[in-house]
Amino acid sequence: MGAPEILSSRGGSLPGFIHARELSIGYGKPLMENLDFTIGKGEVFLILGGSGTGKSTLLKTLFGRLAPLAGSVEIAGVGDPARLQGHRPRFGVSFQGGALFGSLTIAQNVALPLEQWTSLDARTIAGIVDGKLRLVGLEGAGDRLPSELSGGMQKRAGIARALALENDLLFLDEPSAGLDPITSSELDDLLIALNRSLGLTLVIVTHELESIFKIGTRAILLDRKTRGIVADGDPRVLRDESFDPRVRAFFHRESVSGRREAQTDSVQGELLSSTPRPQPAEEPFTKDLPPIVREDPFRGEYL
Numbered sequence: 092m093g094a095p096e097i098l099s100s101r102g103g104s105l106p107g108f109i110h111a112r113e114l115s116i117g118y119g120k121p122l123m124e125n126l127d128f129t130i131g132k133g134e135v136f137l138i139l140g141g142s143g144t145g146k147s148t149l150l151k152t153l154f155g156r157l158a159p160l161a162g163s164v165e166i167a168g169v170g171d172p173a174r175l176q177g178h179r180p181r182f183g184v185s186f187q188g189g190a191l192f193g194s195l196t197i198a199q200n201v202a203l204p205l206e207q208w209t210s211l212d213a214r215t216i217a218g219i220v221d222g223k224l225r226l227v228g229l230e231g232a233g234d235r236l237p238s239e240l241s242g243g244m245q246k247r248a249g250i251a252r253a254l255a256l257e258n259d260l261l262f263l264d265e266p267s268a269g270l271d272p273i274t275s276s277e278l279d280d281l282l283i284a285l286n287r288s289l290g291l292t293l294v295i296v297t298h299e300l301e302s303i304f305k306i307g308t309r310a311i312l313l314d315r316k317t318r319g320i321v322a323d324g325d326p327r328v329l330r331d332e333s334f335d336p337r338v339r340a341f342f343h344r345e346s347v348s349g350r351r352e353a354q355t356d357s358v359q360g361e362l363l364s365s366t367p368r369p370q371p372a373e374e375p376f377t378k379d380l381p382p383i384v385r386e387d388p389f390r391g392e393y394l
């Protein structure tokens with residue numbers, strides 16, 4: 092495998108936060124081998140690639156749900172995140188499907204990690220939950236069940252729950268899957284606001300081009316054939332300056348041979364077979380995001 096093309100204006104300039112070293116991932120048989128990269132604190136780091144390349148598998152390996160086949164992952168100086176299973180989470184995770192508990196209200200869902208991992212009293216937890224719901228623009232929706240919310244609101248509720256423990260690192264798998272373009276763009280606005288205001292580090296699997304260029308400060312592109320990273324850098328720089336046909340194929344929605352695909356949502360190219368179709372428009376969400384402040388006086392208790 093050749094070295095990845097590095098076209099980065101930002102990657103690597105921030106202090107290292109997550110280190111993947113000679114990392115091989117997969118289920119028995121490796122999907123990716125010898126991955127080496129560092130994610131900086133405060134980066135919006137995107138994992139890109141075609142369908143089935145192993146993006147979600149890499150994400151799960153980074154946060155310890157899956158053990159590496161070889162190599163290591165270190166988060167904030169602590170090696171082997173798999174060993175942290177069963178301990179208080181050091182980061183939030185928001186997966187495809189949201190995984191909110193359908194029989195619990197939104198407020199109860201957000202309260203769960205606080206009840207599980209802290210000894211805070213109910214009143215304090217209720218105050219924190221209110222703050223988290225405000226943070227994601229869901230004030231007033233705490234008493235509703237997930238089924239009573241639009242898809243975009245459910246995603247934001249999932250993010251509020253992932254942030255309940257005040258972690259400064261969030262892993263997200265296809266956050267805008269199934270959302271219409273406007274709701275998806277509003278979710279991007281929320282992620283940008285969280286990144287800029289809280290300094291949250293975001294590690295995101297996505298293949299929505301609009302999202303990639305809007306929120307990503309750094310991206311790696313996985314390639315199934317070489318089982319490695321073919322590009323690493325600022326997604327806009329990769330789009331505009333790369334001559335690698337695989338990189339161009341991904342960022343310009345071309346086939347690897349350079350032919351521009353007629354339909355961006357049904358491309359057949361090597362890297363590009365799974366852009367999800369948008370769903371019908373949802374309940375609108377105000378563009379005016381709430382001011383984001385670290386309003387939580389109990390932060391020290393459960394960090």
Ligand SMILES: Nc1ncnc2c1ncn2[C@@H]1O[C@H](COP(=O)(O)OP(=O)(O)OP(=O)(O)O)[C@@H](O)[C@H]1O
Nearest residue numbers: 118122140141142143144145146147148149296365
């Ligand atoms: N639990 C599992 N056991 C065995 N193989 C799996 C498992 N989960 C995923 N795979 C396989 O691993 C490969 C990579 O899957 P993964 O979900 O990581 O890809 P991806 O790049 O995220 O794809 P997509 O964009 O379609 O979600 C696929 O061939 C998939 O079928």
